[in-house]
Amino acid sequence: MAETTAGTDTDTGAGAGVEAWEGRGGRVGAGLRAYGLIAGMWIRSTMAYRASFALTTLANFAVTVLDFVAILLMFSRVDALGGYTLPEVAFLYGLSAVSFGLADLAIGSMERLGRRVRDGTLDTLLVRPVPVLAQVAADRFALRRLGRVTQGALVLGYALVVLDIDWSAAKLLLMPVMLVSDAGIFGAVFVAAAAFQFVAQDASEVSNAFTYGGTTMLQYPPTVFAQELVRGVTFVVPLAFVNWLPASRVLERPYPLALPGWVAFTPPLVAVACCALAGLAWRAGLRSYRSTGS
DSSP, X not given: OHHHHHHHHHHHHHHHHHHHHHHHHXXXXXXXXXXXXXXXXHHHHHHTTHHHHHHHHHHHHHHHHHHHHHHHHHHTTOSOBTTBOHHHHHHHHXXXXXXXXXXXHHHGGGGGHHHHHHHSTHHHHHTSSSOHHHHHHHTTOOGGGHHHHHHXXXXXXXXXXXXXXXXXXXXXXXXXXXXXXXXXXXXXXXXHHHHHHHHXXXXXHHHHHHTHHHHHHHTSOGGGSXXXXXXXXIIISOGGGTTHHHHHHHHTOOOGGGOOGGGGGOHHHHHHHHHHHHHHHXXXXXHHOOOTTO
């Protein structure tokens, strides 16, 4: 009897674990499906006015071009910036712009959460049988943000053509892994910043300092910034893993803070850790929400 009971308890515990795992996977799948449906709805709405979509996308492209024009103006006066040449800075710029553009395209709408918290419209999302994160992320999905991704890809392509990189299998593998991981890191920053707005309610500018401000900072070499700032974006908010560290491997440049060479291959691990922490922050923020006027 004792053996039977023990076996039953073990089976029950294992079954509960499997059910919990399947339940979690089901929630993730439901969230992704909901995100796709909501984003698709906004895309269809956008494409109903194709001329307007083309103009807004072109405007988004043109605005981001000005960021790189500012870099070109700097190099019209100097030959190197922090020891980096124009093609090397273009490489940093392209990596940052493409990865941030992908994250901004996917979940850039998260920055409007503070407004929903203040005016109470978040309550309408809570009563729907759909994950709130998926609804907020896909809300007003802006396909025009492809302009930023396209502009960054063009600059990155220019850098790859002009730079004399000694390509190896590791460097070739690092490029796509880096872009996907970088988008994940920026996405985690978007979610964490949105979670902070549950508490602050009006902190969009603080959020932008880490999202838009972060990508602007990463467009420049780490050698132009103070060591304290470099440490902060390496060990506190790990934006340095977006391009400074892996790009040092590709460009064969000294690593910031004299870190070991293997850190160039850690962006996927950093992205997973950041997404996990951002998810915990989101759940904590959502549970603390008490509706407007309470």
